[in-house]
Amino acid sequence: MGMGMKLTLRVWRQKNRMSPGRFATYNVDASPDMSFLEMLDVLNEDLIMKGEDPVAFDHDCREGICGTCGLMINGVAHGPEQTTTCQLHMRSFKDGDEITIEPWRAKPFPVLKDLMVDRGSFDRVIQSGGYISVSTGSAPEANATPVPKDFADKSMDAAACIGCGACVAACPNASAMLFGGAKIAHLGFLPQGQAERSQRVLKMVEKMDEEGFGSCTNIGECSAVCPKEISLDVIARMNRDLIWASLTKGGEKERSSGGG
Amino acid sequence: MTVETQPKTGVRPTTEYRVSLDSKTPAGPIEQRWDKHKFDMKLVNPANRRKYTVIVVGSGLAGGAAAATLGEQGYNVKCFCYQDSPRRAHSIAAQGGINAAKNYRNDGDSIYRLFYDTVKGGDFRARESNVYRLAQVSVNIIDQCVAQGVPFAREYGGLLDNRSFGGAQVSRTFYARGQTGQQLLLGAYQALSRQIAAGKVAMFPRNEMLDLVVINGRARGIITRDMTTGKIERHLGDAVVLATGGYGNVFYLSTNAKGCNTTAIWRAHRKGAFFGNPCFTQIHPTCIPVHGDYQSKLTLMSESLRNDGRIWVPKNPGDSRSADKIPEDERDYFLERKYPSFGNLVPRDVASRNAKTVCDEGRGVGPGGLGVYLDFADSIKRLGRKTIEERYGNLFDMYARITAEDPYKQPMRIYPAIHYTMGGLWVDYNLQSTIPGLFVAGEANFSDHGANRLGASALMQGLADGYFVLPYTLADYLAQAPLDKVSTDHESFRETESDVTGRIQHLLSIKGKRTVDSFHRELGQIMWDECGMARNEQGLKKALQRIPELKAEYWENVCVLGANEEVNQSLEKAGRVADFFELAELMCLDALQRSESCGGHFREESQTPEGEAQRDDANFSYVAAWEFSGDTSKPILNKEPLNFEYVHPTQRSYK
Numbered sequence: 001m002g003m004g005m006k007l008t009l010r011v012w013r014q015k016n017r018m019s020p021g022r023f024a025t026y027n028v029d030a031s032p033d034m035s036f037l038e039m040l041d042v043l044n045e046d047l048i049m050k051g052e053d054p055v056a057f058d059h060d061c062r063e064g065i066c067g068t069c070g071l072m073i074n075g076v077a078h079g080p081e082q083t084t085t086c087q088l089h090m091r092s093f094k095d096g097d098e099i100t101i102e103p104w105r106a107k108p109f110p111v112l113k114d115l116m117v118d119r120g121s122f123d124r125v126i127q128s129g130g131y132i133s134v135s136t137g138s139a140p141e142a143n144a145t146p147v148p149k150d151f152a153d154k155s156m157d158a159a160a161c162i163g164c165g166a167c168v169a170a171c172p173n174a175s176a177m178l179f180g181g182a183k184i185a186h187l188g189f190l191p192q193g194q195a196e197r198s199q200r201v202l203k204m205v206e207k208m209d210e211e212g213f214g215s216c217t218n219i220g221e222c223s224a225v226c227p228k229e230i231s232l233d234v235i236a237r238m239n240r241d242l243i244w245a246s247l248t249k250g251g252e253k254e255r256s257s258g259g260g
Numbered sequence: 261m262t263v264e265t266q267p268k269t270g271v272r273p274t275t276e277y278r279v280s281l282d283s284k285t286p287a288g289p290i291e292q293r294w295d296k297h298k299f300d301m302k303l304v305n306p307a308n309r310r311k312y313t314v315i316v317v318g319s320g321l322a323g324g325a326a327a328a329t330l331g332e333q334g335y336n337v338k339c340f341c342y343q344d345s346p347r348r349a350h351s352i353a354a355q356g357g358i359n360a361a362k363n364y365r366n367d368g369d370s371i372y373r374l375f376y377d378t379v380k381g382g383d384f385r386a387r388e389s390n391v392y393r394l395a396q397v398s399v400n401i402i403d404q405c406v407a408q409g410v411p412f413a414r415e416y417g418g419l420l421d422n423r424s425f426g427g428a429q430v431s432r433t434f435y436a437r438g439q440t441g442q443q444l445l446l447g448a449y450q451a452l453s454r455q456i457a458a459g460k461v462a463m464f465p466r467n468e469m470l471d472l473v474v475i476n477g478r479a480r481g482i483i484t485r486d487m488t489t490g491k492i493e494r495h496l497g498d499a500v501v502l503a504t505g506g507y508g509n510v511f512y513l514s515t516n517a518k519g520c521n522t523t524a525i526w527r528a529h530r531k532g533a534f535f536g537n538p539c540f541t542q543i544h545p546t547c548i549p550v551h552g553d554y555q556s557k558l559t560l561m562s563e564s565l566r567n568d569g570r571i572w573v574p575k576n577p578g579d580s581r582s583a584d585k586i587p588e589d590e591r592d593y594f595l596e597r598k599y600p601s602f603g604n605l606v607p608r609d610v611a612s613r614n615a616k617t618v619c620d621e622g623r624g625v626g627p628g629g630l631g632v633y634l635d636f637a638d639s640i641k642r643l644g645r646k647t648i649e650e651r652y653g654n655l656f657d658m659y660a661r662i663t664a665e666d667p668y669k670q671p672m673r674i675y676p677a678i679h680y681t682m683g684g685l686w687v688d689y690n691l692q693s694t695i696p697g698l699f700v701a702g703e704a705n706f707s708d709h710g711a712n713r714l715g716a717s718a719l720m721q722g723l724a725d726g727y728f729v730l731p732y733t734l735a736d737y738l739a740q741a742p743l744d745k746v747s748t749d750h751e752s753f754r755e756t757e758s759d760v761t762g763r764i765q766h767l768l769s770i771k772g773k774r775t776v777d778s779f780h781r782e783l784g785q786i787m788w789d790e791c792g793m794a795r796n797e798q799g800l801k802k803a804l805q806r807i808p809e810l811k812a813e814y815w816e817n818v819c820v821l822g823a824n825e826e827v828n829q830s831l832e833k834a835g836r837v838a839d840f841f842e843l844a845e846l847m848c849l850d851a852l853q854r855s856e857s858c859g860g861h862f863r864e865e866s867q868t869p870e871g872e873a874q875r876d877d878a879n880f881s882y883v884a885a886w887e888f889s890g891d892t893s894k895p896i897l898n899k900e901p902l903n904f905e906y907v908h909p910t911q912r913s914y915k
């Protein structure tokens with residue numbers, strides 16, 4: 001069926017974690033109203049009918065919130081629009097375009113198959129300290145502790161991170177500072193997050209090193225591709241928390257709360 | 261208290277009544293039932309808890325909260341999810357908010373009012389005791405989430421902000437911008453992460469439950485497939501919790517995530533868990549209309565848009581002029597016209613049905629005539645673009661990205677879409693299914709929402725079940741269940757595993773000529789046409805003929821390539837669609853036997869003279885709890901009669 005756009009795709013194919021990968025070239029007809037993933041669905045339906053293995057890629061909500069999808073599109077994480085791959089539409093491309101599609105490339109994100117990677121390292125970073133220790137049932141009345149609106153808003157800005165990993169994929173050092181910094185800022189802007197603030201940054205930074213994420217050299221690619229526009233400020237904030245925590249040897253000495 | 265089960269009316273097709281369903285609802289004044297029950301339940305001594313293993317399937321609000329809490333209490337938990345991380349469960353996509361009876365606004369809210377609104381909103385098809393408990397624990401949920409660091413919206417004084425949602429007459433909805441589900445889920449995920457780090461929860465991402473293992477009549481384990489290696493594994497536990505969400509994807513197109521499926525609850529159903537009210541599905545009125553055959557899912561635009569948008573279609577059928585060319589007196593603001601007091605804020609089911617009616621009359625807008633306008637021009641004139649931008653900026657951007665139309669300049673086009681399923685596995689007051697040791701939480705159970713769920717109540721229910729109900733009722737079960745010493749070598753494990761492997765091999769061996777998706781789309785279309793927004797006897801019978809035919813073709817002609825030794829997304833989908841076929845049939849049977857209209861279930865044969873849903877309390881005031889008989893087209897209907905001691909059934913009216 002004629003849908004208006006003829007595209008050439010160069011797609012990374014890799015059988016599994018162990019095998020080497022290579023690019024394969026496919027032609028596909030697309031319509032400008034399709035989402036990028038719907039275009040890949042069309043390709044896959046074609047491949048199956050031809051008896052060829054469809055291209056594996058991760059996706060779930062397809063509405064930009066779960067953080068499951070993520071492709072390198074012409075060398076840019078999530079493609080040209082600073083949104084998630086699932087929210088990218090084919091009208092951002094033109095008839096005749098050649099599009100190169102790759103998985104996230106970073107050591108801490110090994111490829112599982114084709115365009116699918118393992119981001120378990122992100123979960124382990126959160127497990128190392130990205131939470132507030134409060135067991136169910138032990139919470140005080142919700143309005144007992146007011147939170148200045150400005151801090152609540154800044155906390156929410158950082159909490160909007162969807163954990164997609166585009167920041168790591170875009171960074172030449174494969175640094176996860178934007179991801180880690182976002183969680184540290186989310187919790188650090190709230191009074192509830194103060195008790196563990198120093199321990200949290202020490203443990204999370206150590207874990208990021210251990211998982212093989214690189215260090216931050218202030219290139220800013222991470223924030224430039226972040227679909228939730230997490231600001232580089234969270235990295236600066238994390239570094240300040242880190243210095244404080246190191247100086248006080250992780251002790252929770254007096255400190256002005258929240259805004260810090 | 262034992263609730264008796266008796267046939268009330270004449271025999272309907274495929275019906276038979278066998279067991280007496282005991283809802284185990286405690287007696288006494290409704291305000292005291294949960295507290296009294298908590299006191300009466302048995303406890304597990306803290307030192308003994310580590311001797312028990314609980315399997316939790318699903319890591320969304322219900323599953324994540326339950327797994328974290330049980331871990332904190334000292335149980336060993338094994339938690340499974342099909343996503344690559346528990347943080348991605350579909351609870352994350354909920355936009356609007358979470359209700360709680362805090363009455364922070366001093367506007368007359370109370371536990372009783374939230375209870376009352378929920379029973380009424382559900383069109384009197386929910387169990388009163390459960391709903392009351394839900395309203396009671398709603399206040400604890402907010403406390404817990406704030407303590408976890410959920411960044412709820414706040415007022416300038418630093419206290420929590422509330423808004424009114426979904427036509428409620430009080431402001432009881434707590435929210436975190438348009439991402440409340442995301443923030444609540446991250447709260448549960450972080451609590452879960454802490455337990456994973458502590459070694460109390462073993463997490464199994466990218467692992468899908470493919471069957472339930474029942475030993476000596478009790479749920480004792482599950483069979484899973486590792487989605488990266490294809491490995492089939494046996495997991496043993498002392499109890500199993502299913503928190504696997506809803507089954508809206510039976511319609512193919514829905515607002516659910518692509519992976520959402522019915523397999524866990526369907527397999528449990530086949531093993532003896534009754535399925536409650538399967539035909540109760542919720543259609544959300546404000547979704548972006550379908551744009552082409554390749555469409556893969558539908559996107560919801562928050563209900564809050566109806567606060568400031570006016571819904572209309574052209575007065576005349578076939579009017580193809582663009583919106584700005586249609587003069588005011590040739591527009592029909594049909595909700596405002598028909599429901600002067602609620603206007604555009606009528607409940608979801610009413611708004612959806614009316615949109616369908618005007619489209620059926622040939623007055624729909626956009627491609628295929630399947631859409632109505634949601635127009636902000638008046639609000640922009642009245643409040644200024646800036647205010648509208650502040651309120652809905654992110655939604656307008658999302659709409660523009662998907663449709664390439666600017667909603668500030670031209671009206672949005674919206675159409676109803678499948679959004680939530682009130683039906684699910686039948687559970688008693690303890691959230692235990694008809695299989696001892698199998699508990700069901702969140703959207704996966706037949707739930708507290710009756711025949712229609714109110715906005716901002718799904719998040720409340722998921723977290724109530726996970727944080728505050730299951731941890732008590734599971735303990736009560738574990739403390740007294742005679743749990744035999746068994747291992748994964750037990751014959752039931754072996755048999756169930758070989759069933760699972762057999763199914764997989766069967767699907768791989770068919771090598772037919774149609775893709776899984778092409779079958780799924782066709783099934784979805786049948787369900788949408790005949791068991792969607794409006795249902796009638798003739799259509800349902802047609803579907804009941806068509807579904808088994810398509811299912812038979814599926815098992816002969818589906819094409820699933822590859823093997824079961826690595827990532828195989830077609831194989832994942834193939835198993836899920838096979839189960840959707842069976843569920844679809846049950847949904848149609850349920851819709852057929854319930855010849856009344858109630859909530860989201862609209863039987864065309866049962867309407868008031870004005871065309872509104874007409875309940876039939878004399879004959880249908882019950883939960884339909886279906887039992888698997890071995891033959892998918894002949895399930896057995898059991899009934900749990902509903903008693904309304906506090907909120908007396910009335911005809912809902914939004915005129």
Ligand code: FES
Pocket residue numbers: 058059060061062063064065066067068069070084085086087
């Ligand atoms: S699929 Fe969920 S963010 Fe793209």
